[in-house]
Amino acid sequence: MRTIAIIASLLITNLIFSQENKSTLCLPMFNSNSFSFELDTLESSESDVSYLIDKNYQIDLDETQFIDGKKSVGITGLNQDSKTYATLSLTVPIKIKKNAHIVLSVWVKTDSLYGVNSIAMLRLMGHRDKDTGTFPLFKFGEKTLKGSEDWTQITLAAVVKTDENFIVLSGLMQGKGKAWFDNFELKIDGEDIKNVSFFKDNNQLNTVTNTLSKYITKIEDNNLEQVSNFISNQNSKVRIIGLGEATHGTSEIYSYKSDLIKTLIKNNNVTKIALEAYYTNTEDLNTYILKGEGNLKKILANIGFWSYYTIEFKELVIWLKNYNKKTNNKIIIVGVDSQSGGNALKILTERTKRNTHISTILKELKKDSTEISDKIRISNSILQELIKTNQDKNIIMNARELSQSYFVNQYKGLKYTSVRDSLQAFNIGNVEKELASDEKMIYWAHDQHIRKKPNSAGGFLNEKYKDRYVNVGFLLENGKYSAVDKDTKKLDSDNDLKLVKCTSLENLMGKYNYPTILLNSKSALTDPYLKNNLFNKLLVKRSIGALETNYQFISLNNDPNTFFDLLIYIKDSNPSQLIK
Template structure:
């Protein structure tokens, strides 16, 4: 037996980040390259908010504003995390429930996920990481990692709480050929990950038994296992765990519903039509959407999610849902996952204003024929009623070219020309410092980003202090618009400091609360990605549920396989035709695909047999956003995440406007 020295092991590049409860707005450090030193450690508290801003803050999720001379919360992360893997970690890692047995992790490497890949393992590069049917120690497969251009990385993680205070040993078998590799076995505690040890392996070895030992501290949140191969080839097989010398039982994999459960699904799923919605809703048949009305009930906010931002069927189905909710539920406010100034421009069009609708959403995921049809319908509907539809936006923006800044300059030039240079300084600085929603955090620019944030806060404070002057020169509506736009700019300056995930969702939840205050008594449709509207830990849907309870209803959308529109990488232009292969046996989508047609399922009815399998954690694909991610899978409780789900077996690409 080969025992590897593992007193402190580093799960570099893969372990999910677990935010400290004492640092709720902390974000991962995403450095360029393979940096091996932490950026910082987590501070114990967030700097205090300026007292003058108290009345302007709505909702308990507004992070503390940073006064001049303070610094942002430091980063609770260790090493560079690939952005995609961090995103999955924040969803997958934090949704694992506390259990006395280990949730299924595929330690034996004998359960197949996507073609020739181990189910439930996160894989960095699919070109060189596969299940090997020929070279194996025992069972059906081994995990083969062959370094290609950038090396190989694969791993898993789970909740560490059941094993706090115990000695956990990971054992297994490896075989290598001219390999340089690192075994990774680590705990991620409450405040930071250690980041100061790893277990290297080099050379050529026949099948060799190994063990790695960890003393699990009382602060541990996650346990993470992985293997990184920088050159050569390595095989891994037959992993197992013990705690204080006793075997840790691994739960069996869910391999899909049995015959009785599948029969229940088919009997309770309501058929849906996904054809393009009729321009005149009064003549359309919407009887298939009656179950939607039952789920929505008396909810004030209705989240309509989408598993991708580029599925034709999602757009057409959601347009029909919006038309149904307008007709049957009296919905009048439509909140879009878009920044405020962009949404206000679109709203001017649907109110009957001038402009070419084809150009209104250029540069966004909404620049599609399907969304254009929805906008034209909203404009047409508004011509028939005095109780008009309103479109608004609750997102922060996607790059530093914020259209809010242009409007702010126009209003300031009217009221206070001498202050215009302050706004222009912020615009110049933000244009110089790279901003993009999903860009990695660049610790080398922290001072620049903090300076931008301080400038934005100073400008907002100035407008609040000069309320009398601005309300004298502007209408009440214009002054409120000015405050709202500067607030959104200030929110956006936090993206490169706190990251694009829980921080962004907190801000969007706060903005939706502000919209609800702006339109008292009106029901609001919230159009966004499943990850935002769903009750994922720390995300917008969970925060809204905590505050609104049954006043927030959420419908997710999912698909089995097909094509979709997205960018090939972060920040790259959208293209049609990206392929998403069928989900594997044991996933929610594979089970749903057996129904054979689009359907709507009320998940509030899944608390008892034979539907209870939908009320426990399962694998699902809900992470395709603006860029391709067809293999990214999270594990979650579907009946907790959504009140209902609409499913289409096949996705086709949304049609981009030229």
Template sequence: MLYIKRPVKIFFCFISLLITFPLLGQSILNLSFEPHVNGNQPLKLWYTKGPNYVFYIDTTLATEGKGSLVIESKLAQPTAFFTIYTNKLPVDSVKGKLLTLQVLARAEKPIVIQTYIAVQGKVDRLNDVLRMDTLKSFGKWHPYKLQIPVPLEAGQVAFGFRMFGSGKVWFDKATILLDSIPYPDIPIIEPDSSATTASARTPSQIEIDWLQKYNLPLQTFNPAVPLEDLYFIKSIMGTAQIVGLGEVSHGSREIFLMKHRLLRYLVEQHGFSLFAIEADMGAADRLNQYVLAGEGDPRQLLTGLGFWTWNTEEILGLISWMRKYNMKSTTKVKFTGFDMQVPEVAMDNLWQFAEKRDTLLKNSLQPIKEFIKTVRTTNTRAGMMSSQLQSKARLACRLLHERIELQKGYYLNILTLDELSTLRQDLLLLNQFIEFHLLPLKEAAGYRDACMADNLHYLLGKYPKEKVVVWAHNGHVSNQGMYVDVRPMGRYLKDTYKEKYINVGFAFGQGSYRGIDPASGKIATIKAEPAQVGSYEQFFDKVNSSAFMLDLRKISLSKATQWLFEPRYFRTVGAMATRREFSQTQIVKEFDLILFLKESTAAKAL
């Protein structure tokens, strides 16, 4: 299930300009070409090229305001046959959007001019679009308009105007549109070559005031207290039937409790009835029997998930709440998982079925059992595993699949459709586990996210009328991908389910979390790295609230909000602590909503 380029001849000097364009400080583009801006440097952010041409602001002629841009040749026959007047947009503001350039132009005599947009990748030119005209009816303003889709892999974007030959040309009232929305002429902040972030600065007062006005405050992370402060969520839910709840680490007590509280709200107020966690699907089904019917010991079943990250008081409290809710409610909340890293339960299910119903399956299951045992006992990947074992495991999965499909009639005589579907899914989990461990580590992370998305799609097919809460790391629920070369599970879900999938990214300002200490290799309480200067967390921490949410989908670009659209440092920690907790991302692309907590403490181990 899961898973315009227009060639134009262009001179080499223009391409080299894109590559060598200097990074500058805080100034405005000055698209209306006003004379007294940027400290009386109205063309500060523009780059000019071409001998025997001059560039300046004309304060005697303008369509609006007090000035217009002039390109003028000083010689009757300039030695250069064209000139460039260009600027770069912050590329992360325009990636993935339709970029439109509009401008008015006039000349003192018939002359050839050109407007252009060019997109440069990290290595190769990706896209350019230009319009070249001879202005014959001089003395009048003529409108120009260009459009180009900017690829996500864009490295730099430039636009500008050219004049060929001698004469004088005016440009005014330039406008940039991103997906038909005007790009405001506000301060653009780009780092110099020594900068460590896209905007290494502290928040301004106008930015703090905006955050203070538009944040959605949350009273507490305690899941047991009344939910009235969450009722605003109803107005931002839309048609969502899948809600991904992220987490900045796998060990923050406050984040776990807040996610529990959000789950309770979604269940009680919006009828969500399927809970899916980043854990083994088979083991999660055993916990489901507890929350539905009280079967088993929840502590033992929680340990059986195979993820130490969930062996905490907070997750046990969530499971206990689900059980209590199901005991008094006619609508039951189900517990399930969607990961594929712990296939032992799937193997047990298939082995027991083979012993009781189809002993021929055991011959094919044996090489897979050996593969799992080798992974568990040696903690190895394909590079240290015999090629014979690898081939046998892959062949066994193929033969098992073929037998089940060829004997489908037999299986339908002894199984229900739902039981047959579960049998196939268990086999798929084994195959996913094998392929995950045979892939190079660099590719395995992306493969895992694709598998988790497929497994969620299976669950949504199994429970077609259910609305689901997905519990996973920020990196998995995100829309674009917070890690290099990894397409996240959230991207697959967004592509497939559109507006029915929304996600919530989580962040905290300071404190600690539970994780693996890389020095000792043991699970410990890790002191969190302080929020870096210019990080999203530093901005969020200025709000006078211990916890709040922001709806990132409804924020318009302005002087007060530009920082949200810029790539900034954002904390991300997995199961293991790292020396550098912050990496660059752009949260408006990654999340629909962001939930910030000022303090985090380590989750409490069972």
């Protein structure tokens, strides 16, 4: 019985999503050339090869030594006394069931490998357990090589203790000398993964696309009332609507979000828009849409996020200003982000300058010598004092943003992201409390924030509000996007969307030959056939932040509670139109 749930087609770059036997160009989730290192570079964005070295090691593709093909990977050790080691790894995106038998092998050659801890060996890893920090799947091969050895195949076998979503195959080398690695091979219950494709055959693919078609709707003439109607048909107590974006710099996404907001305001009684932006930096924006005061171009520039400095967003702001002129039920915009970089300290200092006590304390926050722990304590004490003395709401919001920015800045990596998102969810919750019983609000942010994934803002909102939180994400297939160049740090509109992955929702939506599609993913996830034949697989979707990147796809968890309620697919797109 096959225990492999999914891996991308490893031998071909198309066909796995071809309908009616028509091939479609797409990238496999995993490049089979990675197994034998027949790559142009080790840094190729189309491979899952990675490596970890320090000053004691060098690593490169070697065309002079190989077991077959034309290349291997050579690792050179420079220090016989090194206590570190070099790691060459392949990350294989594959679902493996508990109790499956794994056999992993690789060919290794060594030349004058010596030193106290000199060794070349094989390692297999799976997911790290979040609760214990350990790896349920973690094993070293028993055979090791030292000195000078000709090409030798080393093998390890293991039984999977828990379900795995990916595994990491690694060659390790320590000491002085050189080791070459070539031709990784992986078998699950005797089946070589190179022979496994995303779908069993075209019949299964056709059944999947036919079944999924029940949950897709062609969006005609940018008519987004379909989305509005879906939200209306949900629990009547829906309070928060998350509107995402697959990239921060796509014109069509911002236009669709703008049109959707207009529809939701007219049809669904949306009265507030929470932006992935600083509260202090959006105060002038809110004043503009309420009173028409200020220079809009300067206001948008001062938000501090280039993604709002676009013609698409500018047109929405002007529409909101004109709408507010005609209604007593005013639309309000508020920033809910908490990362450092806003104007909270500057504005709070200005607004509390007559309060000698607060002004004196704020001076401590301006000193570079003040430790982050002290800044957290001081800013929080200021916030609590302002709340107790019933200060103006804007002053309290300035102080809260300042306190949150210091709090989140003490963390790094995934912890930073999680804390930042938890604070966004907290701030959104405060905005929601101000809504009348029949009102709703928009949460405007990236797909990664609005998604219902645990530790994302959408995950926190989903946990608290359940069906009262609805989210809409985006899928992009072709085109260009605006982003900050990772080398020059300049904003650039000439960035390409990479070829879609064969295992992406974008590629699957492309089979229907519609320019724009609404996917009711919430309903599709409840379909028994799709749950067992599509959503149990390692699907991916495009996700790009503020920086230009070659790594444009992220995995989608098949748990319905962590997904999107609706997804809007756009076949061809263009970069955001930046304000000149």
